[in-house]
Amino acid sequence: MRKLDRKLLRDLSQLKGQSIAIAMVIAAGIAVFVMSMCAYVSMKGGQQRFYRDFAFADIFAEAKRCPEPLLERIGQISGVATAEGRLVFDVLLIVSGMQEPGTAKLISLPESGDQKLNRLHITRGRMPESDRTGEVAVSEMFAEAHGIVPGDEVSTVINGRLQQLRIVGIALSPEFVIQIQGGGGLPDKKRYGIFWMSQRQMEAAFDMSGAFNSVTLKLAYGANPQQVMTHLDQLMEPYGSVGAYDRDENVSHQFVNDELLQLRTMATIAPAIFLSVAAFLLNIVVSRIIAQQREQIAALKAFGYSNFEVGMHYLDLVLLIAIGGMLLGTFFGIWMAANLTEMYQEFYKFPVLSLMIDRMSVLLALLLTTLVALLGTWHAVRKSITLPPAEAMRPEPPPTYRPTLIERFFPTELLPAALRMVIRNVQRKPVKSAASVLGISMAVAVLIVGSFSLDALQYLIDFQFRMAQRQDLSLGFVEPATSSVIYELSHLPGVLESETTRGVAARIRFQQRSKRVGIAGLIPNPQLFRLLDDQENVVQVPERGIMLNSALADILGAEVGDLVSVEVLEDERPKLDLEVTALVNEFGGLNAYMNKQELHEALQESQVATGAFLRVDQNLLDTVYQELKIRPGIANVTIKMTAIKSFMETIAENMLTMRSFNIFFAVVIAIGVVYNCARISLSEQSRDLATMRVMGFNNMEVSTILLGEIGLFTLVALPLGCLLGYLLAWAMVLGLATENYRIPLVVNNTTFAFACTIVLAATFVSGVIVQRRIRKLDLVSALKTRD
Amino acid sequence: MNATDKLAGATKQKTAVFRALNVTKVYRMGEVQVHALRGVNVELYEHEFVVLLGASGSGKSTLLNILGGLDVPTSGSVFYLDHDLTASEPSELTNFRRDHVGFVFQFYNLIPSLTARENVELITEIARNPMDPMEALAMVHLQDRANHFPAQLSGGEQQRVAIARAIAKRPDVLLCDEPTGALDVKTGIVVLEAISRINAELGTTTAVITHNAAIAAMADRVISLSDGQIHEVRENSERIAASRLEW
Structure with missing residues (x-):
């Protein structure tokens, strides 16, 4: 090992606290980056494979009743590769152990051979057979919610007749990766399920023999979907079509794409925040080391080390910290991606959703980290290598101070001299001070962005489902109902x-x-x-x-x-x-x-x-449910409270997980910034502080000066961070708004207070750690050496 | 007659501000033990001007640091009046320095972010019975430079601000560690004049450490150290004014 490298390692061990703090900030940024990229690649891969292997259709259309021969004409539309007709009906479900009725989307399976499009992946059991009455396959999400296994039975009301359905298979479909009723409703995996049944049995049950009411198309390579849809509409219009649509209007596809968009956004925003903070921290730390090692640099250069060797020596130091953080972040990111992918399996049902480690993103992370390290320290390192040895031999000239701008307007004579020290130190390094404030604000902002979604969600539910919609149940009818049906419904007991x-x-x-x-x-x-x-x-x-x-x-x-x-x-x-x-x-x-x-x-x-x-009437709910279950003509029932409850239960845990990650990351930033700033201030001012200790100031009084600066930064950073957090939340709300969901921009005061409290606590802890070093100040030697 | 007996005999009637009894100080530097002080007995009296003379490594700074409550001896005791400094807690030592000791350092140790006046105020704000900061600056003839920052002052001026800062609390004892060590002769003399004037006008017990034998002529007493021991204690029959010193 070269002696210069040995010096590097020893310098690093001297800086271990600060190096770890910076490496952690880098690790946090890289972790989020690698996590989102890996999760993105895994999900995208899972989606593409599922769509391809199970022939997810490109175009969909529904109508009232189309005669069988129409399908052939649809298949002849130029650009259509495959066309498949089917029956799709919503029916009410009666599940044992559940008082309230559920809703099933019943989809037919073709008689002859396999499905051509939107093929099912049977995870347990088998496909239903057409000659066995009442056999169905059920979507996995619904089966999981009820603990259904092949062999179990549920009842349904079809055309006013109670019918037993025997579940023979648990299935996944590319059309229902996520299982949500359209129109901005809440996902309710317990009360909404997809069921597949043989075509022949459905034709009989719904009186639809020789007809279909839904068609799905696969496009030929290079076909124009718009043209195909126009043709399709022309053909189906006479049969009550409400218009063809493509994948973009398929709710499941939309949700998966929304999630992918979110991951991409996360992969951009988070590293930008964390790595810019890290660049700043590297900059202040390296600048300080170089200032302290001025004489050493001079000696090295006097003995013949080149500018390049000296420069590389300090860059190596930075890279060692940065790449250490990057490696840590990569492993942590992959671990988080594994967790996230596992969590996704609760919502998104793919046959295989396995974690894929995106090598490109790891490479990109390495590149990004190196870039940040170079950017952050270039200025300081360049200064060190261009300094002529003779000049470097002399100690740096004493810092010059001027009365601060504030002092010209504000009578600072009233302030104690110690406070004036703090104010002037802050103003003497405006860039460092501003960056420190910004760094701490980022911690506040990260917390707000990570926590406000709960506020937003609560507001959304309150607004949409309590203030606007005040019903308990929403019903959908199979056919437009006449006034007598309505009269009857409104006069049900309860x-x-x-x-x-x-x-x-x-x-x-x-x-x-x-x-x-x-x-x-x-x-x-x-x-x-x-x-x-x-x-x-x-x-x-x-x-x-x-x-x-x-x-x-x-x-x-x-x-x-x-x-x-x-x-x-x-x-x-x-x-x-x-x-x-x-x-x-x-x-x-x-x-x-x-x-x-x-x-x-x-x-x-x-x-x-x-x-x-x-x-x-809440006391008569069960009576109402009983009545609805047996009433023909009702296609679906949405029970508002249970839907809200089930939704909150599903996402609450995930939100909590994300929130704890965010708290951890924000604490990493806050401690990283505060600890490093305080250590640098301590190093820069150790002689002043030791002098004051000698002159009779006690530990507390001296600490006040050191931590006063950090305190001042934090004080400015808290409101700024709240503002930044609000702006970031706003950007996120805009960026993540989709046709399915918009997140309201609501940040409660408690969230602001929570963010500030966490950052204050992190500041306090780092303050205490640094403060303990003041006790160890070597009073005697601090007086002897000329800084 | 050994040095201690001589010391005791010559100053029987004066009040001792500091008494060091059999003080030793051993530093451990890695594997090596360094004996900085080897059984030192010394007294400093009220109002006197003492010069501690010695070469580099003689132990003079260690002695001053122990007297000033910055360091504790390995064995022996140090009394400030009737307070045993060796038995004091760190916080008591801090209070001792705060209330009774004025320090002047070789490299001035002014706070660069504070003006001359503010450097003095830094101390007057925590002192029990301070003088007016401007009065302290006037004593070192720097009242006109009160609003200058250290970087705007010459070395000699900075050291005079440091003296003003040290005396502004009206300390009982002024400890100066090589106060002219970083200055040229002419400026050094101006600084020494300021110290001597403080000693004369305020009657502050003053101890100046130096390796410069010429300075010894301005003291009441000269205590020479070498190799961690008191080598000689000499009383000047006549004090020479700082302005007449040459080196």
């Missing part, structure tokens, strides 16, 4: 209040933009299903016109007062030009609302409803 809604599929156009959405017709002045604006005020349902939720309005570029054209995709397909009367605040889905009466008139129909909202 039903306190009821409202109906008429939903239609429609395409809304504004200028050159258009979107296929559902329009809900609402009764005037609804009390259960209410619409609110972003100020939480009730939006009145107008007699004429349309209300858009803000996300839809954004996509269309429409504002209040604009005239949008609405093409209803059902019945006579009326076209309406409607004025946007209000924008509605909603955090899920893309929705539009109209007056129900206006919709009836446009469709030239009587007072029918496709759904109802019920408020129910």
